[in-house]
Amino acid sequence: MIVVPKSILDRESAILPPDELAKLGGSCNWESFGSLLCNIYNGSSWNVDEVTVQITVKDHDKKKGDTIVLTRRYRLSRNQPHSADMEPLKSCEFYADLGLLLSDSQRWEWYFVSATGHPLSGE
Numbered sequence: 001m002i003v004v005p006k007s008i009l010d011r012e013s014a015i016l017p018p019d020e021l022a023k024l025g026g027s028c029n030w031e032s033f034g035s036l037l038c039n040i041y042n043g044s045s046w047n048v049d050e051v052t053v054q055i056t057v058k059d060h061d062k063k064k065g066d067t068i069v070l071t072r073r074y075r076l077s078r079n080q081p082h083s084a085d086m087e088p089l090k091s092c093e094f095y096a097d098l099g100l101l102l103s104d105s106q107r108w109e110w111y112f113v114s115a116t117g118h119p120l121s122g123e
Contacts, residue, residue, distance in 0.1 A: 013049055013116035020044040021115055024051070026091070028110050034101050036110075038076060038094045040086065047085035048117040051076045051094050057108045066107065073113055074098065085117055 016024075023043035028036055036055070042048050054073050058066040076094035078086075086092040102108065 016115045034098050036096045041091045042086045046117040046119050048115050049085045050116045052113045053110045054113050055110050060105050060107050
């Protein structure tokens with residue numbers, strides 16, 4: 001069990017600056033039961049506690065092309081509740097219940113919109 005110091009728990013999260021957000025990477029899988037499971041790598045110099053992604057779902061038709069059926073932002077939480085922030089240069093799983101299933105003709109894409117956390121001491 002990881003013990004998080006009270007001084008860290010009492011701090012309010014701040015939005016990562018764009019140059020630090022650009023250092024996040026990873027992969028996401030749309031699970032068969034309507035949730036999103038992402039393995040996020042934190043290449044920033046911040047401890048990250050929350051990530052927001054935008055999901056776009058498209059109907060794929062070979063003749064007509066792709067038609068967007070949904071564009072929505074989802075706030076991802078740590079897959080293990082009450083766990084410590086994601087430290088720099090580490091990977092963690094994040095999760096969101098999407099509340100919808102994909103059909104066989106649908107495709108999807110995602111990208112980072114924002115993240116919150118705490119800069120390392122001295123930042």
